[in-house]
Amino acid sequence: MSIALRCVILGWVLLFISCSPKISLFDQYAYTQVTSIKVDALTVMSDAVDSFALHKNEVRAVDISIRKMIEYGRHRLNDTSTIRQWEKLNDPKQHLYGGFINRWKQKNKLDSAFVTDQQYIIARAFDQIAELESGKIKPSDIK
Amino acid sequence: MAIDFANLFQELRSNVTTLAANTVKDYAVAATVDGEQILNQLKEQLQLWIKQIEEGKLSKEDFEYNILSGKDLMTMVSLKQKGLALIEIDRFRNSVYKIITETIRNVIP
Numbered sequence: 561m562s563i564a565l566r567c568v569i570l571g572w573v574l575l576f577i578s579c580s581p582k583i584s585l586f587d588q589y590a591y592t593q594v595t596s597i598k599v600d601a602l603t604v605m606s607d608a609v610d611s612f613a614l615h616k617n618e619v620r621a622v623d624i625s626i627r628k629m630i631e632y633g634r635h636r637l638n639d640t641s642t643i644r645q646w647e648k649l650n651d652p653k654q655h656l657y658g659g660f661i662n663r664w665k666q667k668n669k670l671d672s673a674f675v676t677d678q679q680y681i682i683a684r685a686f687d688q689i690a691e692l693e694s695g696k697i698k699p700s701d702i703k
Numbered sequence: 704m705a706i707d708f709a710n711l712f713q714e715l716r717s718n719v720t721t722l723a724a725n726t727v728k729d730y731a732v733a734a735t736v737d738g739e740q741i742l743n744q745l746k747e748q749l750q751l752w753i754k755q756i757e758e759g760k761l762s763k764e765d766f767e768y769n770i771l772s773g774k775d776l777m778t779m780v781s782l783k784q785k786g787l788a789l790i791e792i793d794r795f796r797n798s799v800y801k802i803i804t805e806t807i808r809n810v811i812p
Contacts, residue, residue, distance in 0.1 A: 583793060641782055641783070644782050648775065654775050656772060656779070659772070673755050673761050673765075677755070677765075680748060681773060681776050682772075684741065688779040688780055688783040696790055
């Protein structure tokens with residue numbers, strides 16, 4: 561193989577490698593928010609042994625926080641995985657946080673044991689978002 | 704001083720191959736451990752829910768809902784693993800870039 565051809569191949573390899581990342585870089589704000597919203601969501605869930613109407617405002621506040629994170633993710637480069645996690649978590653037709661709130665609204669009050677069981681699962685669901693974010697490459701690690 | 708391209712490419716190929724093998728192996732181990740940990744946690748929860756039904760603390764309907772929640776949690780884990788796989792690709796690319804530039808820097812007179 562000639563030297564010129566090898567230089568061309570090397571050049572293309574370097575160009576390929578330097579293409580935009582497959583996934584967004586670590587974002588401290590995003591990480592702080594997921595941990596904060598997790599606490600708010602679990603706190604709101606504790607109130608599900610009460611009538612839903614008494615806690616509409618707190619429920620709305622958490623819903624807005626989650627929707628803000630989805631919107632924030634849409635403006636980050638290649639953040640699809642994280643956005644899909646937030647959407648799954650908040651979807652009222654699924655069986656995580658959004659589904660729990662929907663169930664509470666429909667039944668007005670939920671049983672204490674069920675609320676505790678759900679808090680365990682939904683806490684782990686929030687952890688998946690946090691663990692993905694914390695696993696992302698830090699901007700300072702790119703040299 | 705002429706650059707020994709044959710040796711350069713051989714060295715690069717060897718370093719990149721080793722890096723790729725280690726990256727895939729390390730990621731596969733981490734993903735498997737993570738998945739098994741969540742499954743074990745859900746297994747413990749399932750035992751708790753069965754006990755709650757027996758004690759009359761959990762309705763059959765709520766139990767079935769919990770099962771569906773567990774399934775959705777596994778989807779969240781899967782989404783996380785897909786994201787982590789993409790991160791490993793980016794880390795691998797960054798490492799290959801460093802290997803190439805450092806190797807070239809060392810051979811250029």
